[in-house]
Amino acid sequence: MKILITGANGLLGQKITGQLVKRNIPFLATSNGANRNPDCPDADYKTMNICNAAEVAAVVATYQPTHIIHTAAMTNVDACELNPEACREVNVEGTRHVADAARSVGAHFQLLSTDFVFDGEKGNYSEEDEVGPLSVYAQSKVDAEELLLKGTDHNFSIVRTIIVYGTAHNLSRSNLFLWAREALPKGEQMNVVDDQFRAPTWADDLAWGCIRICELNATGIYHLSGPETYSIFEIVQKVAAHYGYGTRSLNRIASATLNQPAKRPPKTGFDLTKAKNKLNYHPKTIEETLHLF
Numbered sequence: 517m518k519i520l521i522t523g524a525n526g527l528l529g530q531k532i533t534g535q536l537v538k539r540n541i542p543f544l545a546t547s548n549g550a551n552r553n554p555d556c557p558d559a560d561y562k563t564m565n566i567c568n569a570a571e572v573a574a575v576v577a578t579y580q581p582t583h584i585i586h587t588a589a590m591t592n593v594d595a596c597e598l599n600p601e602a603c604r605e606v607n608v609e610g611t612r613h614v615a616d617a618a619r620s621v622g623a624h625f626q627l628l629s630t631d632f633v634f635d636g637e638k639g640n641y642s643e644e645d646e647v648g649p650l651s652v653y654a655q656s657k658v659d660a661e662e663l664l665l666k667g668t669d670h671n672f673s674i675v676r677t678i679i680v681y682g683t684a685h686n687l688s689r690s691n692l693f694l695w696a697r698e699a700l701p702k703g704e705q706m707n708v709v710d711d712q713f714r715a716p717t718w719a720d721d722l723a724w725g726c727i728r729i730c731e732l733n734a735t736g737i738y739h740l741s742g743p744e745t746y747s748i749f750e751i752v753q754k755v756a757a758h759y760g761y762g763t764r765s766l767n768r769i770a771s772a773t774l775n776q777p778a779k780r781p782p783k784t785g786f787d788l789t790k791a792k793n794k795l796n797y798h799p800k801t802i803e804e805t806l807h808l809f
């Protein structure tokens with residue numbers, strides 16, 4: 517097994533890279549910028565812009581991976597809403613370039629997708645549920661999925677996940693848990709929505725699941741999230757309780773008051789039955805991860 521990772525500077529990319537280093541599995545980490553992960557040897561890193569089809573084809577043809585885990589994406593949902601062309605270029609056309617390159621060397625292709633493909637009315641979504649994207653970002657992930665689902669090559673998997681959290685080196689963006697851990701002890705005011713429900717995912721569990729899919733050459737759609745669904749407000753309350761931070765600076769608000777450019781699904785969360793049965797995926801609860809930060 518030789519795994520090529522895209523988006524290796526991102527949170528998930530760094531976690532996958534770290535586990536491959538520890539397990540001595542050969543890999544090539546690629547990302548748009550220079551290597552920002554001190555745990556990834558420079559010899560195993562290559563800069564690769566997924567929007568450049570020729571560059572992607574050349575890197576993949578040279579490395580000849582057996583598997584590609586495609587985590588690279590434009591991930592800021594509001595930035596996608598404000599720049600739909602840039603979002604499409606990275607999330608749809610970029611995915612097309614990487615998937616084409618995978619096909620040309622016979623590599624298994626794994627696409628990272630999102631709970632935002634759903635409209636958030638039902639919650640506890642299974643892999644068979646109908647998608648209903650509410651935003652430009654969500655639509656771009658649906659379109660990327662369809663490149664695979666409507667194609668003739670079935671050597672792929674799609675991994676949908678939800679609020680990924682954890683720590684990594686030099687991240688370009690924060691996540692809910694890092695924000696809470698920074699703001700709460702300082703008593704900074706935090707406006708937190710109580711009408712969106714999610715099953716946050718410990719990044720190490722998700723990375724394990726992505727590698728497991730490679731090991732099993734698993735195909736089709738997999739839902740990999742944390743095991744429990746809570747409101748965002750409840751999630752931040754759990755962080756506060758664990759570290760003994762006061763919650764007086766925590767303000768419970770409705771999503772509508774934020775006036776965010778992109779619409780969010782009110783309630784997601786996943787049915788993990790397939791992942792448990794086929795991958796032996798048993799993710800940690802929030803409480804089981806907080807002492808690991």
Ligand SMILES: NC(=O)c1ccc[n+]([C@@H]2O[C@H](COP(=O)([O-])OP(=O)(O)OC[C@H]3O[C@@H](n4cnc5c(N)ncnc54)[C@H](OP(=O)(O)O)[C@@H]3O)[C@@H](O)[C@H]2O)c1
Nearest residue numbers: 523525526527528547548549565566588589591630679680
């Ligand atoms: N984080 C979540 O809560 C969440 C939830 C649901 C789904 N997902 C999906 O899971 C995947 C991984 O998420 P993440 O949180 O690890 O993302 P992330 O931390 O935002 O990292 C994404 C990485 O993509 C890379 N990238 C962006 N444009 C690129 C380009 N043109 N060419 C090559 N690389 C490019 C960036 O590389 P550089 O840093 O080198 O520029 C960045 O490090 C994404 O596909 C995301 O949509 C994430």
